[in-house]
Amino acid sequence: MSLPGTPFSIFVALLAAATACTHFMTPNPLFVRNLIDFSLTFSSSVIPSTIPYKLERSHHNHHHDKKTIQNICDDFAPDFPPPDTNTTSILCVDRNGCCNFTTVQSAVDAVGNFSAKRTTVWINSGIYFEKVIVPKTKPNITFQGQGYASTAIVWNDTANSSHGTFYSGSVQVFATNFIAKNISFMNVAPIPLPGDVGAQAVAIRVAGDQAAFWGCGFFGFQDTLHDDRGRHYFKDCYIQGSIDFIFGNGKSFYENCQLNSMANPVPAGVKSINGAVTANGRASMDENSGFAFVNCSLGGTGRIWLGRAWRPFSRVVFAYTFMSDIVAPEGWNDFNDPMRDQTIFYGEYMCTGGGANTTMRLPYVQRLNDTQASPYLNMSFIDADQWLQPYT
Ligand SMILES: *[C@@H]1O[C@H](CO)[C@@H](O)[C@H](O)[C@H]1NC(C)=O
Ligand SMILES: *[C@@H]1O[C@H](CO)[C@@H](O)[C@H](O)[C@H]1NC(C)=O
Ligand SMILES: *[C@@H]1O[C@H](CO)[C@@H](O)[C@H](O)[C@H]1NC(C)=O
Ligand SMILES: *[C@@H]1O[C@H](CO)[C@@H](O)[C@H](O)[C@H]1NC(C)=O
Ligand SMILES: *[C@@H]1O[C@H](CO)[C@@H](O)[C@H](O)[C@H]1NC(C)=O
Ligand SMILES: *[C@@H]1O[C@H](CO)[C@@H](O)[C@H](O)[C@H]1NC(C)=O
Ligand SMILES: *[C@@H]1O[C@H](CO)[C@@H](O)[C@H](O)[C@H]1NC(C)=O
Ligand SMILES: *[C@@H]1O[C@H](CO)[C@@H](O)[C@H](O)[C@H]1NC(C)=O
Ligand SMILES: *[C@@H]1O[C@H](CO)[C@@H](O)[C@H](O)[C@H]1NC(C)=O
Ligand SMILES: *[C@@H]1O[C@H](CO)[C@@H](O)[C@H](O)[C@H]1NC(C)=O
Ligand SMILES: *[C@@H]1O[C@H](CO)[C@@H](O)[C@H](O)[C@H]1NC(C)=O
Numbered sequence: 001m002s003l004p005g006t007p008f009s010i011f012v013a014l015l016a017a018a019t020a021c022t023h024f025m026t027p028n029p030l031f032v033r034n035l036i037d038f039s040l041t042f043s044s045s046v047i048p049s050t051i052p053y054k055l056e057r058s059h060h061n062h063h064h065d066k067k068t069i070q071n072i073c074d075d076f077a078p079d080f081p082p083p084d085t086n087t088t089s090i091l092c093v094d095r096n097g098c099c100n101f102t103t104v105q106s107a108v109d110a111v112g113n114f115s116a117k118r119t120t121v122w123i124n125s126g127i128y129f130e131k132v133i134v135p136k137t138k139p140n141i142t143f144q145g146q147g148y149a150s151t152a153i154v155w156n157d158t159a160n161s162s163h164g165t166f167y168s169g170s171v172q173v174f175a176t177n178f179i180a181k182n183i184s185f186m187n188v189a190p191i192p193l194p195g196d197v198g199a200q201a202v203a204i205r206v207a208g209d210q211a212a213f214w215g216c217g218f219f220g221f222q223d224t225l226h227d228d229r230g231r232h233y234f235k236d237c238y239i240q241g242s243i244d245f246i247f248g249n250g251k252s253f254y255e256n257c258q259l260n261s262m263a264n265p266v267p268a269g270v271k272s273i274n275g276a277v278t279a280n281g282r283a284s285m286d287e288n289s290g291f292a293f294v295n296c297s298l299g300g301t302g303r304i305w306l307g308r309a310w311r312p313f314s315r316v317v318f319a320y321t322f323m324s325d326i327v328a329p330e331g332w333n334d335f336n337d338p339m340r341d342q343t344i345f346y347g348e349y350m351c352t353g354g355g356a357n358t359t360m361r362l363p364y365v366q367r368l369n370d371t372q373a374s375p376y377l378n379m380s381f382i383d384a385d386q387w388l389q390p391y392t
Contacts, residue, residue, distance in 0.1 A: 073098035081122060089117050094124040104132050104143070104153055113137040123183060125150040131157065136174045136208070145183025148217035148238060152184035160198035161189075165223055169205035176208045176230070177387075184217030192222050192242075194274075202226045206250065210387045213237055220245065221262055227252050227291065231382040235391070242302065244279035247310060251289040253382045254296055261326055263302020273328055275304035283311040290315030290345070292376040298355065299324040306348075308333040309340045317368070317376040319349040327355025330362050349373040 076098050081090035091107040092099035101107040107121045120142040132153055134141055145151030155170035162168045170187050185204040192199035200223040209230035217238045218225045224241035227250035234253070239246060240260040263275030277298065282289045296318070298306075304326055307316045331348075334340045347366040348358055350373075358367050366372065375381060379388065 072096050087117055089119045090122055091119060092122050095126040095128060103130050104128050105130055108132065108134055108138060108141065111138050111141060115140060118142060120144050123151050128153045129155065131155045132171045134173045134175045134178060139176045141175060142179040142181065143183050144181050147182050148184045148215055151182065152186050152217070154186040154188055156187060156189040157201065158189045158198060159200040165200040165202060166205065166226065168200060169202040169226060171204040172207070173205065173211060174207050176210050178208055178211040180216050181214045182216070184219060186219040187224070206230070206232055212388055214391050223247055233379065233382060233384065233388055242275045244276050244308070244310070246277060246291065247279035247281065249281035249283065249287065249289045251382055252291050253379055254291065254293045257293070257296045259296060259298040261300030261302050261304050263304055265301045266303040270303070273303055273305060275302040276308045276333065277304060278307035278316050279310035280307060280314040280316050281311045282313040282315050284313055287313065292381050293318045293321050294377055295320045297322040298327065300326060302326055303328055305333045306331050307346060309335040309337070309344045312340045312343045315345040317347040317349065317373070318351055319373055319377055321351045322353040323351055323355030325354030329357070329360035331358070331365055332362060347372065347376070
């Protein structure tokens with residue numbers, strides 16, 4: 001609501017982009033339709049917000065015509081949210097004011113510092129225009145949305161507007177044990193033009209250890225997902241961007257995710273590169289970080305690299321992943337620093353699709369054998385048995 005008018009153009013742009021990339025291959029054939037529904041859902045949830053429709057609960061039971069007074073809160077079960085138990089607490093967020101909180105941040109603020117309980121912040125459908133911070137003092141928070149195409153936290157900071165890329169995230173998580181389910185994180189700053197400086201716009205920064213994302217969406221262009229530090233799990237997520245759209249020094253396992261390149265379409269025959277999926281920031285041999293993608297799919301537009309070596313010991317593996325032919329034959333980039341060729345670890349294993357042909361890959365790219373690939377193929381990569389709770 002603080003950004004009147006902004007969403008419509010952005011969602012129209014998203015919609016146009018989604019329908020333009022008809023060759024996008026994905027395990028979920030409903031993707032384009034989902035994105036269309038997404039725009040429509042959001043548009044319709046924004047439009048009525050200019051009308052003062054929030055009415056008192058049960059008001060209409062007494063007088064008048066039921067049809068003329070419709071209570072938007074009627075869908076809420078009267079006993080929701082349930083009372084706290086000794087292990088969990090649920091806080092309810094609804095932008096229309098149907099339960100305790102109207103913003104996500106106000107719910108986060110109400111969580112006790114260093115609570116040992118898990119607090120689920122239940123977030124109703126709609127767009128929440130706010131910048132959200134989950135501070136270090138608030139471990140064990142879950143954001144539960146109603147679907148990545150129905151619930152989103154959206155802001156529009158850029159590197160320029162927020163003292164640097166690292167602070168531009170619409171959501172920033174510094175706490176440990178953070179979980180997000182069925183919700184999207186979006187940055188709707190203007191799409192960077194080629195050569196733009198300071199236009200990086202992060203959707204979420206994940207800077208706490210032991211974070212898990214299930215069925216989430218990440219929407220942006222340059223630097224969408226700041227996988228900053230700590231061990232992270234992403235399952236069934238949709239991640240879109242153009243340049244370095246998954247970047248940082250986290251140690252992360254991406255399973256069954258859809259990666260969608262939004263780089264400008266490149267005409268056949270043109271060899272220039274205009275996008276990169278990853279920019280992993282592993283800086284030294286001592287660091288245990290890296291990104292593993294397993295059973296994912298990569299499509300969209302542009303002519304892109306799978307990764308570029310933001311730091312000298314950058315480490316990324318793609319396994320069992322479908323890649324469309326938007327991936328340039330050389331595959332990867334050393335950030336124009338040949339010294340890094342000795343220290344980066346870029347591996348591919350059992351990938352399929354036109355972009356997965358490794359014949360023309362640069363010499364430092366590793367075609368992993370079974371033994372070399374095995375540490376990257378399951379959740380033991382992120383010590384999941386020590387912390388990851390099954391999805392419930
Ligand atoms: C974010 O959107 C608001 C409202 O449209 C606008 O005033 C502001 O300049 C935008 N910020 C950036 C960095 O684009
Ligand atoms: C939590 O509550 C349950 C009953 O609801 C009780 O059996 C259990 O002992 C309690 N646990 C603690 C740690 O208080
Ligand atoms: C939520 O609202 C209910 C009823 O208005 C109130 O009893 C309860 O204390 C509130 N909970 C929080 C966490 O603010
Ligand atoms: C958490 O701690 C901060 C200061 O560190 C304080 O300002 C805030 O009120 C505390 N929040 C709660 C819910 O206790
Ligand atoms: C809460 O967070 C602390 C510190 O990160 C952790 O030790 C504890 O296991 C967490 N509790 C739950 C219920 O997740
Ligand atoms: C960011 O700020 C720099 C310096 O003020 C300016 O040159 C540049 O155009 C700005 N970038 C964007 C995308 O506004
Ligand atoms: C929520 O995410 C889970 C895990 O990815 C998925 O199985 C489920 O269908 C999603 N639910 C909704 C309502 O989107
Ligand atoms: C892989 O690329 C090479 C060189 O461009 C080509 O000769 C070969 O036929 C391709 N392999 C497949 C399976 O498409
Ligand atoms: C895999 O590659 C490594 C390193 O080149 C080699 O030492 C090992 O013998 C290979 N293992 C298999 C099963 O081929
Ligand atoms: C996961 O991978 C590790 C090491 O690569 C291996 O030891 C373990 O057996 C695997 N676990 C499963 C469930 O496949
Ligand atoms: C990847 O998919 C294969 C085939 O469906 C399955 O056997 C394997 O367990 C999956 N691995 C992960 C990490 O999801």
